[in-house]
Amino acid sequence: MSARIPAQRAAGAADPVRLRGAVAALGGRTVLRGVDLTVRPGEVVALLGANGSGKSTTVKTVVGSVPLRAGTLELFGTPAARFRDWRRIGYVPQRTTAAAGVPASVREVVATGRLSRHRLRPLRRADKAAVEAALAAVGMADRARDGVADLSGGQQQRVLIARALAGGPDLLIMDEPMAGVDLASQRVLADTLRAEVARGASVLLVLHELGPLQPLIDRAVVLRDGRVVHDGPPPAAGPVAGEEHCHTETEPAPGATIVTGPLT
Numbered sequence: 001m002s003a004r005i006p007a008q009r010a011a012g013a014a015d016p017v018r019l020r021g022a023v024a025a026l027g028g029r030t031v032l033r034g035v036d037l038t039v040r041p042g043e044v045v046a047l048l049g050a051n052g053s054g055k056s057t058t059v060k061t062v063v064g065s066v067p068l069r070a071g072t073l074e075l076f077g078t079p080a081a082r083f084r085d086w087r088r089i090g091y092v093p094q095r096t097t098a099a100a101g102v103p104a105s106v107r108e109v110v111a112t113g114r115l116s117r118h119r120l121r122p123l124r125r126a127d128k129a130a131v132e133a134a135l136a137a138v139g140m141a142d143r144a145r146d147g148v149a150d151l152s153g154g155q156q157q158r159v160l161i162a163r164a165l166a167g168g169p170d171l172l173i174m175d176e177p178m179a180g181v182d183l184a185s186q187r188v189l190a191d192t193l194r195a196e197v198a199r200g201a202s203v204l205l206v207l208h209e210l211g212p213l214q215p216l217i218d219r220a221v222v223l224r225d226g227r228v229v230h231d232g233p234p235p236a237a238g239p240v241a242g243e244e245h246c247h248t249e250t251e252p253a254p255g256a257t258i259v260t261g262p263l264t
């Protein structure tokens, strides 16, 4: 456990995520069987487990793209059904590409992260500053005019993270941010997370293994077959105990789309 005292926790703020007894099904098959998951203000929580244990499905229930069959979800103290403040949540989904065949520049993609703030009005000065800061945070300021399709998988991942950061989220959710990412980008990601935590953000990370992010993690929740089998101190860095499978993907799936916000 780190010695940090998160600002939001000190202020007695509501938990960004309180998921209780979550049951969810995909394609008619039950994949979550009563998952409890809490992310407290300023906390960095890693969601771990073998392939198919339900990690992605859990974060999808949190962002509203997979419905709950049973259980409850509160976001920042508000029942999910009444939650509207989606700009407080930045979500980087698993294995997506920033390109998706769209001839957009890096800056244009990152600017879409401000959509929920400026809606369809032109970007204001604060929006532009947030976009530039997010580009700088992930080390992509010098590529801002380049087409995202011309970037490597790791660079595209950085762009998606910048897009999530641009909204100034209070909760950052990233699904396997290290998958298929080169070492340089991994370092950038770790530095970015450190800065986000320092400014008071809470973070929920789906990880296959803790790796270089281990020092940042306050708590680990380990899933097995749609159930929580551990909720407590993170295990030592390396593959998660009990893992039977390894990820083989090294690049984002081609043609995948960017998904954010409530998608019910």
Ligand SMILES: Nc1ncnc2c1ncn2[C@@H]1O[C@H](COP(=O)(O)OP(=O)(O)OP(=O)(O)O)[C@@H](O)[C@H]1O
Residues within 6 Å of the ligand: 026, 027, 028, 029, 031, 049, 050, 051, 052, 053, 054, 055, 056, 057, 058
């Ligand atoms: N669209 C779908 N239809 C039916 N079953 C699905 C669908 N998507 C995922 N599943 C199944 O749901 C289970 C949980 O998947 P999920 O993606 O949440 O696991 P995960 O822990 O994130 O795995 P990974 O580490 O491989 O990403 C798996 O058994 C998976 O095969």
